[in-house]
Amino acid sequence: MMTPPPDSAASAPATQTRHDRHGRYPQALSVEDFRHNLAAIHARMQAACHRAGRDPASVRLLPVSKTMDESRIRLAYAAGCRLLGENKVQEAHRKWENTADLADLRWSVIGHLQTNKAKLVAQFASEFQALDSLRLAEALDRRLQAEGRALDVFVQVNTSGEPSKYGLAPDDVAAFLQALPAYSALRVRGLMTLALFSSEAERVRQCFVLLRGLRDRLRQEAPAGFHLDELSMGMSGDFEIAIEEGATVVRVGQAIFGARALPDSHYWPDPA
Numbered sequence: 459m460m461t462p463p464p465d466s467a468a469s470a471p472a473t474q475t476r477h478d479r480h481g482r483y484p485q486a487l488s489v490e491d492f493r494h495n496l497a498a499i500h501a502r503m504q505a506a507c508h509r510a511g512r513d514p515a516s517v518r519l520l521p522v523s524k525t526m527d528e529s530r531i532r533l534a535y536a537a538g539c540r541l542l543g544e545n546k547v548q549e550a551h552r553k554w555e556n557t558a559d560l561a562d563l564r565w566s567v568i569g570h571l572q573t574n575k576a577k578l579v580a581q582f583a584s585e586f587q588a589l590d591s592l593r594l595a596e597a598l599d600r601r602l603q604a605e606g607r608a609l610d611v612f613v614q615v616n617t618s619g620e621p622s623k624y625g626l627a628p629d630d631v632a633a634f635l636q637a638l639p640a641y642s643a644l645r646v647r648g649l650m651t652l653a654l655f656s657s658e659a660e661r662v663r664q665c666f667v668l669l670r671g672l673r674d675r676l677r678q679e680a681p682a683g684f685h686l687d688e689l690s691m692g693m694s695g696d697f698e699i700a701i702e703e704g705a706t707v708v709r710v711g712q713a714i715f716g717a718r719a720l721p722d723s724h725y726w727p728d729p730a
Contacts, residue, residue, distance in 0.1 A: 473506070473702060474659050476713075477695035485716035486530070492537035495714045496521075499697075503708065506701035517701055520566055520690075522711030524549065525718045528556050534715070535560055541585075543709055545569030547578045554582045568650070568690075568709060570624045573597040580605045587612040587650045587690050587709075590625050592637055599641035608643045612650040612690050615672065617665040623652055628672050632679065639681045648688025648706070649673050653696055662696050666703035673704075 486492045499519060507514040522543040523531055531542065531553060543566045544550030550565050557563055566585035573594050579586055580601035589595060589611045602609055613634065616625035626634055631649070638646055649672065653665035669691055677686050690707035692700025697708035712718065 472659070473509070473699050475657055475662055475696045475699065477655060477657055480655075480695055480712065481717045483694070483712040483715075483717045486533070486714065489533050489536045492534050492539075492714065496537060496539075499710055499713055502698055503701060506698040510702045510704075512701070516706060518707045520568075520707055520709045521714050522568065522693075522709050523553070523715060524569075524711060526715050528553060530715060531557060532560070535563055540564060541566060543568045543587075543711075547571055547575045547583075551578045551582060577601045580607060580609070583609060585610045585612075585647075587707075588614045588624065589644070590614045592634070595638060595641045595644060599643045602643035608645055610647050611644045612648050612688060613646065614650045615669055617651045617668045618654045620654070625651065628668060631672060632676055635676060635680055635684060638684070646684045646686070648686050648690065650690035650707075652693075653691065653700070655695075659696075659699060663699050663703060666691050666700050666705065670704040 486495055503517055503519065504514045507517060520541060520543045521534060521539050523534065524543070524545045534542070535557075540562055541564045544553065546569055547567050550567055554565055564584040565582060566587060567579055567583045568587040570588055571579060571586070571594060576594065576597035580598060586598070586609055590613070598609065613631060614625035615628055615631055616623050617628065635646070638644060649669055651665060651669045653662045656662055669689060673686050673689055680686055688706045689704050690709065691705045692698070692708040694710050694713035697705070697710055700708055
């Protein structure tokens with residue numbers, strides 16, 4: 459049985475962010491590079507779990523392959539990756555088609571999705587982590603029903619309050635969850651957030667504290683069948699803090715694959 463994380467940030471270790479390394483990670487260009495990076499990430503995950511009194515088996519690593527070409531994806535696969543995260547659904551769909559020979563490679567779509575792209579997600583994704591509107595829930599459900607599939611989904615919450623980030627306001631999540639049983643092809647697994655991108659570790663931590671507290675409260679009133687077990691939070695620069703605050707999924711890209719050529723704004727555009 460997993461020991462719960464500390465009840466407040468005040469009792470948490472003084473773990474710092476690693477955002478100063480953003481854009482500076484060396485490229486992984488061989489299977490050995492990927493194995494080395496994956497081992498290093500898992501060691502950091504285990505250390506964070508130890509600090510928080512958690513079972514390392516309770517946290518899943520989601521390697522994020524956005525912008526990486528097919529050859530790098532095949533190297534990551536050879537190093538043991540079997541589930542990869544992508545922000546842009548058209549890019550993910552293309553990669554899915556081009557790696558069809560890797561029969562056990564699965565894809566998680568973790569970026570904002572327009573309703574007119576729901577058909578693509580319904581065709582191939584095994585997980586969608588950015589559900590943030592009923593219009594999108596309806597579109598996904600309709601397309602999934604047509605495909606005869608179901609999809610694991612996470613509800614995205616804007617815990618930082620930044621207008622540049624997608625996601626529901628925390629106060630709107632309870633009502634949103636109550637409406638989701640109408641969409642039977644969506645299997646609600648938990649919540650997802652993007653924290654502040656800041657070197658101030660305590661400000662980052664508060665985003666994770668907020669999501670965990672929200673999940674714990676919503677569990678008491680969630681619709682039948684909604685266990686809300688999962689918290690997807692934390693990326694290359696802050697996943698250790700996220701684990702200390704209860705993350706069950708951490709999304710790590712650059713620390714595994716290396717720095718990306720395109721700016722983050724290409725993948726997290728201004729909602730306006």
